[in-house]
Amino acid sequence: MFRQPLHDRGVISRYRSFLPVNDTTPVVSLNEGSTPLIHSAKLSALTGRGCEVFIKYEGLNPTGSFKDRGMTMAMSKAAEAGKKAVICASTGNTSAAAAAYATRAGMECVVLLPAGKISAGKLAQAFVYGSKVIAIDGNFDDALDLVRKIGERDDFEVVNSINPFRIEGQKTASFEIIDELGDAPDIHILPVGNAGNITAYWKGYEEYAAMGKATKKPRMTGFQAAGSAPIFYNKVVEHPETVATAIRIGNPASWDQAKAAIRDSKGSIDIVTDQEILDAQAWLAANEGIFIEPGSAASVAGLLKCLDCHREPCATCPVRGIPEGSTLVLTVTGHGLKDIDAPLKHRSFAPLQAANSMEAVLHTLGY
Numbered sequence: 001m002f003r004q005p006l007h008d009r010g011v012i013s014r015y016r017s018f019l020p021v022n023d024t025t026p027v028v029s030l031n032e033g034s035t036p037l038i039h040s041a042k043l044s045a046l047t048g049r050g051c052e053v054f055i056k057y058e059g060l061n062p063t064g065s066f067k068d069r070g071m072t073m074a075m076s077k078a079a080e081a082g083k084k085a086v087i088c089a090s091t092g093n094t095s096a097a098a099a100a101y102a103t104r105a106g107m108e109c110v111v112l113l114p115a116g117k118i119s120a121g122k123l124a125q126a127f128v129y130g131s132k133v134i135a136i137d138g139n140f141d142d143a144l145d146l147v148r149k150i151g152e153r154d155d156f157e158v159v160n161s162i163n164p165f166r167i168e169g170q171k172t173a174s175f176e177i178i179d180e181l182g183d184a185p186d187i188h189i190l191p192v193g194n195a196g197n198i199t200a201y202w203k204g205y206e207e208y209a210a211m212g213k214a215t216k217k218p219r220m221t222g223f224q225a226a227g228s229a230p231i232f233y234n235k236v237v238e239h240p241e242t243v244a245t246a247i248r249i250g251n252p253a254s255w256d257q258a259k260a261a262i263r264d265s266k267g268s269i270d271i272v273t274d275q276e277i278l279d280a281q282a283w284l285a286a287n288e289g290i291f292i293e294p295g296s297a298a299s300v301a302g303l304l305k306c307l308d309c310h311r312e313p314c315a316t317c318p319v320r321g322i323p324e325g326s327t328l329v330l331t332v333t334g335h336g337l338k339d340i341d342a343p344l345k346h347r348s349f350a351p352l353q354a355a356n357s358m359e360a361v362l363h364t365l366g367y
């Protein structure tokens with residue numbers, strides 16, 4: 001005999017009273033959430049001033065990205081409404097999560113992808129979880145436009161982050177951080193693509209603070225890829241380009257909400273180049289043992305850039321003049337194994353060669 005249904009261990013179960021669910025909502029879950037908040041001694045030392053830096057490792061969700069937090073909510077509400085099919089546009093991770101959770105819910109899943117711009121790992125996920133995959137001759141923003149139109153029909157539930165239940169589920173990451181640290185951090189840094197996540201984190205921080213569970217709220221600091229930075233430049237990017245495909249978005253759906261979060265939290269938005277992103281990805285893997293996909297690395301790249309930035313003065317810098325002993329949390333949004341082509345292309349990894357003997361192996365190692 002088990003104490004509770006075995007599926008019921010995810011973010012809805014953990015934060016039920018903060019989410020728009022009731023006793024009759026069928027909970028569609030893969031036990032997402034409760035991801036590690038990992039202290040980074042090296043980033044803390046680099047930041048100096050007695051600051052502590054933590055990594056929220058969202059790649060350890062069931063399908064390998066934070067999208068699972070929102071998908072458990074969106075899919076549970078779609079099931080509650082009696083929907084039989086869901087549809088989404090995706091740069092890869094939304095479709096992976098939608099496909100898995102739709103299967104879990106017994107629903108059909110349709111995903112629209114920008115042709116040729118999805119990593120092989122993410123595409124494989126959409127297929128193996130059993131969704132119908134359609135590659136369109138356009139970018140993510142075009143795919144989302146189509147999804148919005150198709151979603152006007154009754155038979156499809158849209159599970160992109162324009163679905164408000166996605167944001168509700170994703171806000172639980174802030175709850176977890178506060179529950180673990182005992183209070184909110186001073187600065188929260190995260191990658192920004194369609195801007196749903198920065199919106200969701202801020203909502204979570206505000207709600208928990210309003211309930212007295214935190215004494216403060218962090219400055220929300222977003223980083224976009226330099227070639228896909230509509231919020232930073234305050235202008236739609238017609239042809240967004242970046243190696244970080246998860247944030248390759250030229251017209252974010254939650255643009256206004258992201259701007260409000262940045263304004264209300266006294267935060268900022270800035271950019272990092274593809275080189276800085278790939279360097280940060282490599283740095284985190286080699287220095288802290290945390291392998292993340294390029295899109296995720298925008299947060300780490302942003303902190304590293306600001307730590308050795310000597311521009312004067314820099315309005316968007318999250319670390320200039322931060323008080324002694326500040327706490328920083330960096331969300332890293334997806335697992336490195338999602339997209340192994342990016343690091344493999346960036347640097348050549350070739351094994352050393354040796355004959356099949358202990359002497360040869362030790363010789364090759366220089367012993």
Ligand SMILES: *Cc1c(COP(=O)(O)O)cnc(C)c1O
Pocket residue numbers: 065066067093094161191192193194195196197198246247293295296333334335
């Ligand atoms: C979706 C995604 C992002 C961007 O999140 P938004 O909510 O669209 O801003 C960043 N990184 C990864 C790995 C993602 O899957």
